[in-house]
Amino acid sequence: MDRLTxxxxxxxxxxxxxxxxxxxxxxxxxxxSLIIGILIVIIFAKYIAPxxxxxxxxxxxxxxxxxxxxxxxxxxxxxxxxxxxWGGRISIFVxxxxxxxxxxxGVILGLISGFFEKADKIIMRIxxxxxxxxxxxxxxxxxxxxxxxxxxxxxxxxxVYTPRCVRVVRVSVLSIKNxxxxxxxxxxxxxxxxxxxxxxxxNSLNALIIQLSITFANSILSEAGLSFLGVGVPxxxxxxxxxxxxxxxxxxxxxxxxxxxxxAIFITVFLLNILGDGLRDILDPKQYF
Amino acid sequence: MLTNIIRRIIFSIPVIxxxxxxxxxxxxMVPGSPAAFILGTEATRAQIxxxxxxxxxxxxxxxxxxxxxxxVLRGDMGTSIFLKQPVTEAIFNRIGTTLTLAIASLIxxxxxxxPLGILAALKQDTIIDNFAMSFxxxxxxxxxxxxxxxxxxxxxxxxxxxxxxxxxxxxxxFIQSIKHLVLPAFCLGLPSGAFIARMTRSSxxxxxxxxxxxxxxxxxxxxxxIYMKHAFKNAFLPIxxxxxxxxxxxxxxxxxxxxxxxxxxxxxxxxxxxQRRDFPVIQAGTLYMGVIFILMNLIVDIIYLIIDxxxxxx
Numbered sequence: 001m002d003r004l005t006x007x008x009x010x011x012x013x014x015x016x017x018x019x020x021x022x023x024x025x026x027x028x029x030x031x032x033s034l035i036i037g038i039l040i041v042i043i044f045a046k047y048i049a050p051x052x053x054x055x056x057x058x059x060x061x062x063x064x065x066x067x068x069x070x071x072x073x074x075x076x077x078x079x080x081x082x083x084x085x086w087g088g089r090i091s092i093f094v095x096x097x098x099x100x101x102x103x104x105x106g107v108i109l110g111l112i113s114g115f116f117e118k119a120d121k122i123i124m125r126i127x128x129x130x131x132x133x134x135x136x137x138x139x140x141x142x143x144x145x146x147x148x149x150x151x152x153x154x155x156x157x158x159x160v161y162t163p164r165c166v167r168v169v170r171v172s173v174l175s176i177k178n179x180x181x182x183x184x185x186x187x188x189x190x191x192x193x194x195x196x197x198x199x200x201x202x203n204s205l206n207a208l209i210i211q212l213s214i215t216f217a218n219s220i221l222s223e224a225g226l227s228f229l230g231v232g233v234p235x236x237x238x239x240x241x242x243x244x245x246x247x248x249x250x251x252x253x254x255x256x257x258x259x260x261x262x263x264a265i266f267i268t269v270f271l272l273n274i275l276g277d278g279l280r281d282i283l284d285p286k287q288y289f
Numbered sequence: 290m291l292t293n294i295i296r297r298i299i300f301s302i303p304v305i306x307x308x309x310x311x312x313x314x315x316x317x318m319v320p321g322s323p324a325a326f327i328l329g330t331e332a333t334r335a336q337i338x339x340x341x342x343x344x345x346x347x348x349x350x351x352x353x354x355x356x357x358x359x360x361v362l363r364g365d366m367g368t369s370i371f372l373k374q375p376v377t378e379a380i381f382n383r384i385g386t387t388l389t390l391a392i393a394s395l396i397x398x399x400x401x402x403x404p405l406g407i408l409a410a411l412k413q414d415t416i417i418d419n420f421a422m423s424f425x426x427x428x429x430x431x432x433x434x435x436x437x438x439x440x441x442x443x444x445x446x447x448x449x450x451x452x453x454x455x456x457x458x459x460x461x462x463f464i465q466s467i468k469h470l471v472l473p474a475f476c477l478g479l480p481s482g483a484f485i486a487r488m489t490r491s492s493x494x495x496x497x498x499x500x501x502x503x504x505x506x507x508x509x510x511x512x513x514x515i516y517m518k519h520a521f522k523n524a525f526l527p528i529x530x531x532x533x534x535x536x537x538x539x540x541x542x543x544x545x546x547x548x549x550x551x552x553x554x555x556x557x558x559x560x561x562x563x564q565r566r567d568f569p570v571i572q573a574g575t576l577y578m579g580v581i582f583i584l585m586n587l588i589v590d591i592i593y594l595i596i597d598x599x600x601x602x603x
Contacts, residue, residue, distance in 0.1 A: 129307025132579040134541025137559070141575055144563040145319045145326070217430065224432050225545060229560065248438060248549070255442045262435030269430040277426065 027278025031271045038268060042088040051079035053086040053238050062254045072256040074246060080257055084264050087238035092268070094154055094233070095219040101158040102165050102215050107208065109162070110169025111196050115177060124170070127163035135160045135218070136225050143231040153232050157222050161215045168211040172204040206283035213276035217269045224265050240265045290594060297590050301583050308579035309361075313354050315575065316568045327370060327566050361576065367569035371561070376573045379558060386456055387554035390547070391539050393470050394478035398535065401428075401482030403528075406489025410524075411516060413494060421486065428483025433542055437476040437549045444472060456552040473550045477542045481535045488531055492524040499523075526597055533586040540578055 022028050041048055050070075057077035065072040071080035113123040130138070142156040176182065177200060185199055220240075226232035227241025228248070235242050240261050247258030319326040324340040341347045345356070360366065366376040409421035445453035457466040496502065497520050505515045547556035555574070562570035 125303045125307055128304045129311055129579070132304060132308050132537075132582040133311075133575065134537045134544075134578055134582075136541040137544055137575070137578050140544065140560075140563060141315055141571060144566070144571065145315055221430075221432055225434065228432075228434050229545065229548065231563070244432075244435060244438070251438055251442050252446045255439075255446070258435065258438045262432060262438070265432050265435065266427075266430055269432075270427055273426045273430050 022279070022282055025278045025282050027274050027281065029278075031273075031275030031278060034271050035268070035275060038088065038271070039092070041085060042092060045085045045089055049079075049082035049085040051082040053078065053083045054236055055079070062250065064254075065256055071260040072254065074243075074254070074257050075250060080243070080260055083238040083243055084240070084261050087240045087243050087261065088264060088268075090150065090233055090237060090239040091220055091223050091241065091265070094150065094157065094223045094239070095216050098154050098157040098161065098219040098222075099212050099216045101154065102161045102219075103208065103212050105158070105162045106165025106169055106211070107201070107204075109166040110204070111173060111201065113166060114170040114173025115192070115196055115200070120170070123166065127166050130159070131163045131167075136222060139222055139226055140229065140231060143226060148231055148234045150233055153223065153226060156226070157219050160222065161218060165208070165211050165215060168207050169204050172207040173200055176200055176203050210276060210280050210283060213272060213279055217272035217276065220265060220269055220272070224262075293594055294591055297587060297594075301587055305580060305583055308583065309358060309576060310354075312572050312575035312579065313357055316572055317350065323568055327568060329566065357572075366573040366576075369562070369567055369570050371565045371567045372570075376569050379570065380555065380573060380577065383553060383555045383558050385458070386552060387543050387547070387556060389459060390456075390470065390473055390477065390543060390552060390554060391536075393474035394481065394539055394542075395535070397474050397478030398481035398485055401479065402485025403489050405482075405486040407493055407516070407521065409486065409490040410493035410497065418490075422490070425483040425486040425490075428479045428486075431479065433476045433480060434545045434549055436479065437472070437546060440472050440476065441549070454551045456550075456554070473546050473552060477539060477546050480542070481538055484531065484535065484538075485528065488528050489524065492527040493520060496520045496524045526593070529589055529593060532589050533582065536585045537582050540581065 055078060057073070060069075060073050060077035061075055063069055063073045063077075069079045069081065071084060073079055074083070109123055109127075113120045113127075139156040139160045142159060143152065146152045146156070182195060182199055185195055190199075223232055223239065224241035224244060227239050228245045230245060232241050233239035235246070243261035244258050244265070247254070247256075247261060250257055316323050316326070324337045324344065324346055325332060328336055328340060338347075345353065348356075364377055366380075368374065369376050369379055372379055405421045405425065409418045409425075412418050441453040444451040451472055452465075452469050453472060455469060457469050459466045497516070502515060502520055505519050543554060544556035544560060546552070547554045548560050551557075555577075558570065559574040561567070562574060
């Protein structure tokens with residue numbers, strides 16, 4: 001087991017080896033660099049946002065975009081640009097943490113399911129059952145049952161997207177586990193755990209990375225959808241979804257509220273999807289669609 | 290072939306059981322009890338106990354589940370607390386509206402997706418391909434409610450040429466009905482169309498590298514005959530496999546789209562049920578969504594078996 005730890009930086013080496021190859025792809029460079037740009041903006045929101053996202057200024061309400069408020073103001077006179085920048089923090093945080101949780105459970109359940117046939121039957125029936133519901137609907141019901149809140153939202157989104165990730169990891173495990181080199185290491189006396197962690201997991205990573213980039217994009221869309229329906233991130237804390245939801249009431253006289261928050265969602269998700277496509281091009285050229 | 294079909298049907302039974310369990314249990318996982326969930330935070334303990342008794346929520350869970358399944362199989366899904374109407378009836382009244390919207394959106398998705406995908410594949414790696422695929426990624430990335438709001442603003446507020454609220458059945462006034470349908474169906478269909486375009490492109494690309502396409506070219510067939518008759522027919526098969534997924538996305542989408550455009554369909558019913566804690570309707574809705582998905586996949590599998598003779602060997 002000691003050789004499985006980061007002592008020989010096994011995963012780290014693997015990561016850098018792939019990283020170099022990734023940077024040769026146009027889509028990865030384009031999507032990746034702009035996403036890093038967005039991340040920088042939301043991390044330094046405090047210095048970049050011109051106003052406070054919660055600062056109410058009733059005299060200045062529902063003002064169209066101008067030099068003072070580049071994206072206009074909402075019904076409380078709050079600056080939309082600042083709200084969109086700060087809202088990005090919540091939206092991307094929800095997306096990122098959900099993706100992380102999906103990744104962790106997806107790997108664990110996927111590896112178990114792919115490797116052990118008996119567990120496979122039970123796990124996959126449950127996953128199939130969960131995947132039968134439209135994602136947004138399942139998340140909506142979960143949120144309705146457990147009530148609103150950022151952390152509940154993260155769990156709801158994670159529950160919705162985990163089955164898809166489990167399936168992807170499982171399929172890649174199934175395609176690897178009967179190959180000769182796995183039989184060889186088994187003959188050499190490797191334990192199941194060692195085979196899973198050292199021989200199977202690294203080979204499932206490609207599929208996992210692609211799936212997680214899609215999950216990230218979908219999580220951000222789900223956050224927006226749920227907050228839009230009023231069961232996601234509770235106001236006044238801004239998130240892209242709830243700014244959009246507020247903007248809905250003023251669509252005829254202040255369309256800029258929903259326009260700019262929706263644009264932020266669109267650009268981020270678009271870039272993530274481009275990045276995902278680029279990753280697919282490199283890591284799994286056969287499956288491109 | 291018949292045994293294959295029967296096998297598929299049997300395979301879907303465990304999944305339907307899981308769906309039924311999820312639909313049933315989700316509402317029972319609510320902190321407190323379903324009765325407290327219905328009555329809200331201001332209810333007294335006595336009220337909760339009384340409602341629990343009335344709705345037989347004080348029975349042990351397995352017995353409740355048994356009763357619920359028994360009733361569902363008889364077509365009785367309980368009575369909506371808010372509408373004071375049997376749930377089956379409430380769903381039945383609205384299913385036509387949702388189906389009309391869903392089918393209209395699928396037609397739009399196909400009109401957008403298939404030509405775009407074929408064009409991109411035939412002009413691979415040209416500007417046309419890049420443009421078509423960027424459009425497809427954009428279509429997948431756009432939040433349909435944001436698209437809906439923007440189109441409502443453009444056509445409803447600025448141009449004032451399309452109605453942005455409500456629904457008129459096709460049989461009542463065809464032209465008005467179509468006018469009401471265009472925007473919601475487009476918003477609902479665009480993501481699916483984008484998905485179909487990507488699938489069509491990749492599947493066409495695979496097919497046009499096959500030997501029989503080269504043979505057809507060598508025979509001197511016109512390009513149009515080769516691509517439309519030989520290539521597309523075969524490329525279409527993998528596209529059918531994503532129909533189940535597209536139905537799921539479309540059904541999920543109706544929830545938000547019906548809500549925005551104020552269309553009195555199932556999506557609106559379920560949102561209302563969720564907001565008003567009408568749990569028989571939530572339960573029925575969950576079951577309905579899951580079962581439709583399984584049925585769609587089953588139908589797709591059977592169609593696949595019928596039209597693609599190669600599958601029968603395994």
